[in-house]
Amino acid sequence: MTAKRAIPHHIAIVMDGNGRWATKRFLPRVAGHKKGVDALRACVRRCGDLGVRALTVFAFSSENWKRPADEVSGLMELLAVALSREVPQLQAEGVRILFVGDRTRLSEKVRNGLAQAEALTAGNTRLTFNICFNYGGRWDIAQAAARLAARGEEITEDNLAGAMALAHVPDPDLLIRTGGEQRISNFLLWQAAYSELYFTDKLWPEFDDAALDAAIADYGRRERRFGRTSEQVADPSPRVSRKAA
Ligand code: FPP
Numbered sequence: 001m002t003a004k005r006a007i008p009h010h011i012a013i014v015m016d017g018n019g020r021w022a023t024k025r026f027l028p029r030v031a032g033h034k035k036g037v038d039a040l041r042a043c044v045r046r047c048g049d050l051g052v053r054a055l056t057v058f059a060f061s062s063e064n065w066k067r068p069a070d071e072v073s074g075l076m077e078l079l080a081v082a083l084s085r086e087v088p089q090l091q092a093e094g095v096r097i098l099f100v101g102d103r104t105r106l107s108e109k110v111r112n113g114l115a116q117a118e119a120l121t122a123g124n125t126r127l128t129f130n131i132c133f134n135y136g137g138r139w140d141i142a143q144a145a146a147r148l149a150a151r152g153e154e155i156t157e158d159n160l161a162g163a164m165a166l167a168h169v170p171d172p173d174l175l176i177r178t179g180g181e182q183r184i185s186n187f188l189l190w191q192a193a194y195s196e197l198y199f200t201d202k203l204w205p206e207f208d209d210a211a212l213d214a215a216i217a218d219y220g221r222r223e224r225r226f227g228r229t230s231e232q233v234a235d236p237s238p239r240v241s242r243k244a245a
Pocket of ligand 1: 015016017018019020021033034036037040058059060061064075078079082131179204
């Protein structure tokens with residue numbers, strides 16, 4: 001393993017466990033999400049410092065609308081507040097913010113907030129921070145296919161990949177899920193095909209710099225083969241034919 005490979009270019013995170021963190025403390029679930037914003041702020045900063053170039057987080061899934069109405073409105077409110085508080089600092093740190101997901105069901109206020117954050121940070125290049133909001137992996141594949149169909153383009157892997165909502169970044173190298181569950185939950189179904197998966201029992205509000213460092217260190221010990229053999233990975237010379245790979 002070379003030093004270059006040890007830091008993933010793109011990290012994706014399912015930030016699970018906010019509700020349990022709050023319930024354990026006899027707090028409302030939204031208090032866990034608020035604490036989750038603190039953990040996210042620290043994580044973005046740490047990723048930038050470590051040289052990670054893209055971070056993608058699952059902030060609100062297409063299925064989260066099924067939660068109690070007060071939790072859904074609490075998350076919408078939290079997004080609006082977090083945007084107004086955090087965006088100036090993220091801008092100063094060279095973070096480009098992008099929202100990924102279906103905006104049609106979001107209020108005009110939220111949609112305007114997203115558009116403003118994106119416009120303000122559009123020129124930043126240090127870290128691309130994708131916030132998946134009202135996002136689902138199946139939605140993404142379906143919208144990409146619909147776009148190709150509308151343009152009369154052939155449905156190929158390359159064309160689909162180019163029409164995906166995350167086409168502006170390479171696929172995630174490392175996908176982290178906190179909160180103890182070991183599933184993908186409709187996150188990045190297409191893009192995570194070859195991501196290294198890392199599961200931790202830590203609840204998202206407890207996921208600190210040391211926890212991120214541990215995940216990255218674990219990633220550094222993985223052998224990524226992309227369908228090849230160990231021997232080919234060790235000696236990727238041109239002698240290796242495409243057929244053999
Ligand atoms: C999953 O925990 C977490 C979410 C559904 C929301 C994640 C949101 C944040 C971390 C805050 C950042 C968000 C914005 C608005 C930028 P859970 O509620 O499913 O936890 P549980 O499994 O313990 O119930």
